[in-house]
Amino acid sequence: MANSFTQVHVQSIFAVKYRYAVISSEWEEELYKYITGIIQNRGHKMLAINGMPDHIHIFFGLRMDQSISNLVQEVKIGSMNWINKSGFCRSKFYWQNGYSAFSYSKSHVESVIRYIQNQKQHHKKENFLEEYRNILLDFEIPFEEKYLFRSLE
Template identity: 60%
Template sequence: MTGIVQTHKHKMLSINGMPDHIHVFFGMRPTQSLSDLMQDIKGSSSKWVNTNKFSRVKFEWQEGYGAFSYSKSQVSNVIDYIENQEIHHQKITFLDEYKEFLNKFEIDYDERYLFKDLE
């Protein structure tokens, strides 16, 4: 994923994942739309996982993604947050946290279209 971001000339700042989600924090250049970049990240990484047989079943990302912007003064806080996902998610589930983000950023949402828990 870092390579995909860098290939498109964006700057990877931090990346870390959990079994049910991943955080990718990068400085984005205005030469590409976010939706195009996310389509490439999800499509190329799915293909890579499946080609290399890192999963016993066909790997697919869920539809959609969440994207939030931060000011330069918040960069170190966001990096610390991403690097400490394992500790952080012992206190709050990903879905509950995602709803908190949506509320904090004043984004209206419909529960039917939120991420699904792992089966």
Template identity: 50%
Template sequence: MANTYTQLYIHLVFAVKHRDRLILPSFKDELMKYITGIIQNKGNKLLAINTMPDHCHIFIGLNPKNPISELVKNIKLASGDFINDKKWLKGKFHWQEGYGAFSYSHSQIDNVIKYILNQEKHHKKLSFKEEYKKILTSFNIEYQDAFLFDWFDDVKY
């Protein structure tokens, strides 16, 4: 598109169904590489990705041709199929319904990247539930607990 300029930085967060701790260290890196391919094949720029056993953080420069909801849907469907096809788990893997998408300015890129890459450190102090609510609050997003991810525990890693 001629004369179209964008700067869209989006932090995506989504969880494993039932918040099960199914993203194992043995395949974490391969899964992140696969998700990176999905993101880049859609014309987006991956800035950071990290998975914890029960959730995923992705930070991208969004291609405006990609609606966020479609991108997340594609990432979750394809990566879930990838995990199941690899038979890394005994049962079926599924991502939980829903996601968070948060926009940042160019000046915040380095801080968001560091935050995502240091997830293991953050989760020694905060559970995913505490972290997610903190993000929602910092963006002044009104929410109801009943409509957030299913919280089965409040594990710190």
């Protein structure tokens, strides 16, 4: 075959270091635009982005010329530096180490977009740890509780 054809839809989730709730509603839209710019400047397609003060969901169409891990690392480092340069937080902002990434078929794209767009309403019923644990269970990803994000204390 002379050409390669792919269609890969990925949801990535990552949290603020120590799950501090520091992403403010005053600047979250600017953050989402900045992250969208990183993704689109690399040739990927942003499908949805949203989150809560302590974590973020991004859903994108992945081009195969960049790995998921490299893209997420670029998003996290770029957005962290932008947040710190902008002075949005009183102390230095960091994303927590690690991330998750889940792939979806084309038939699930619209429901994942709606799910991400409705994060604020969703988290009125389920906290981040419950959400994250349920996603891992839905995808049948083995995990140990001690390695999941710690509850806020």
